[in-house]
Amino acid sequence: MSKTLQELLHMVDRRTRVWLAVCGDALENAESICSTYSNEGYTCMNQDAVRNSFFQKTIEYTQGRNWLEIGPGAHALLTQMALRKPTLHSLVAVEANEQSALEARKCVKHDSRCRIITGYSTTYAGEKCVDVVLSEIIGVIASSEGVIGVMNDLRMRRYATQSTAMIPARAATFIAPVQLGSIDICRGGNVYASERILLLRGMRVDSANLANDVGMLEDLHFDMLIADRLTHHSTLQIVKSGQCHGFGMFVGISSPMPCRRYTRSKIATVEKWHANDMWTTSDASDHHYSRNWRNPVALLSTPLAVCVGDVLNLICIVDHATTSAPVYSICYSLNGNPMGQLTLTHTDMYPTFQLLQAEMKYDRSYSNMTIPVKQQP
Numbered sequence: 619m620s621k622t623l624q625e626l627l628h629m630v631d632r633r634t635r636v637w638l639a640v641c642g643d644a645l646e647n648a649e650s651i652c653s654t655y656s657n658e659g660y661t662c663m664n665q666d667a668v669r670n671s672f673f674q675k676t677i678e679y680t681q682g683r684n685w686l687e688i689g690p691g692a693h694a695l696l697t698q699m700a701l702r703k704p705t706l707h708s709l710v711a712v713e714a715n716e717q718s719a720l721e722a723r724k725c726v727k728h729d730s731r732c733r734i735i736t737g738y739s740t741t742y743a744g745e746k747c748v749d750v751v752l753s754e755i756i757g758v759i760a761s762s763e764g765v766i767g768v769m770n771d772l773r774m775r776r777y778a779t780q781s782t783a784m785i786p787a788r789a790a791t792f793i794a795p796v797q798l799g800s801i802d803i804c805r806g807g808n809v810y811a812s813e814r815i816l817l818l819r820g821m822r823v824d825s826a827n828l829a830n831d832v833g834m835l836e837d838l839h840f841d842m843l844i845a846d847r848l849t850h851h852s853t854l855q856i857v858k859s860g861q862c863h864g865f866g867m868f869v870g871i872s873s874p875m876p877c878r879r880y881t882r883s884k885i886a887t888v889e890k891w892h893a894n895d896m897w898t899t900s901d902a903s904d905h906h907y908s909r910n911w912r913n914p915v916a917l918l919s920t921p922l923a924v925c926v927g928d929v930l931n932l933i934c935i936v937d938h939a940t941t942s943a944p945v946y947s948i949c950y951s952l953n954g955n956p957m958g959q960l961t962l963t964h965t966d967m968y969p970t971f972q973l974l975q976a977e978m979k980y981d982r983s984y985s986n987m988t989i990p991v992k993q994q995p
């Protein structure tokens with residue numbers, strides 16, 4: 619087990635459950651994620667009041683007769699928000715998870731304007747040039763559940779055109795060098811860990827960030843075709859001396875609805891990101907934040923010592939961005955000296971996790987512990 623992971627697991631308190639990734643057992647791509655959606659996941663989304671308020675207001679604001687929804691889920695929450703609009707003439711919702719599609723149909727059966735179709739969106743064949751595309755298929759890294767490929771496909775097959783309103787209109791992933799403390803790790807009650815990534819709930823970027831701002835990993839505009847390779851350069855100034863455990867991330871989604879009602883992030887890059895439009899992020903430093911997304915932290919194998927005044931340069935690259943399994947690379951240099959590169963594949967992002975036994979957790983012998991390996995049948 620890496621030095622960083624050992625150090626972080628030592629900070630876990632007695633109430634927090636630790637889940638370790640099982641080596642060799644992971645979801646391969648975005649399609650396979652769809653099959654794992656369960657009531658638990660949908661309920662978590664239903665309870666995310668900030669996220670839902672973002673969609674509710676955006677849907678109320680958006681005009682259009684013919685709507686296409688990708689991924690209504692089992693409870694068809696956003697579908698029902700859209701169906702409250704008297705101006706809506708028809709809504710087709712395409713859901714890849716068969717069981718969820720069945721349940722969604724029951725939720726909207728009273729409304730003849732709505733049709734739920736089972737299947738992955740790329741296989742959908744129906745009326746072209748819709749007025750509105752509605753979807754919430756944003757991953758813990760915005761593009762990690764395949765949203766780029768899905769939106770590009772709708773544009774290339776002319777379901778979405780220049781005049782189609784996209785909800786959300788834009789999504790981004792922000793990234794920052796973080797030093798994590800026990801509070802950061804234990805806040806969500808569960809820690810999901812592998813050698814390469816930690817998944818936390820409710821990361822407060824203002825307290826964990828060692829830099830003056832956050833960088834950008836990706837910035838996706840759904841009103842145009844998005845390239846297969848995305849590159850972002852960020853220069854950050856270190857403002858707290860400490861040990862950088864890795865790069866923490868959070869997502870943002872925005873809509874073209876003018877609004878400044880939400881508490882704004884104090885982070886310059888986020889504030890500038892879409893200044894006058896409505897947006898929400900999964901950064902818990904924001905007073906109102908969307909809490910259903912976990913925050914990934916790409917882990918360094920050994921913590922990196924940084925000092926006030928150091929300059930950190932990040933080059934973030936998303937490769938195979940338009941496929942259902944994008945690959946993320948973070949190249950980092952300190953004061954002009956290249957320090958290394960972290961790579962996250964789909965398998966790193968979506969492993970199967972196994973709950974760590976309490977005895978193992980409390981004997982504090984993480985140094986002897988290895989990540990479990992999938993048993994061959």
Ligand SMILES: C[S@@+](CC[C@H](N)C(=O)[O-])C[C@H]1O[C@@H](n2cnc3c(N)ncnc32)[C@H](O)[C@@H]1O
Pocket residue numbers: 651652653655663664688689690691692694695696712713714715718737738739740753754755756768
């Ligand atoms: C994050 S959930 C959103 C559920 C619901 N729309 C909400 O926001 O509360 C994503 C849903 O989209 C489905 N999904 C993801 N990608 C899809 C695609 N390309 N085509 C059809 N369904 C998809 C998943 O199976 C899942 O049910």
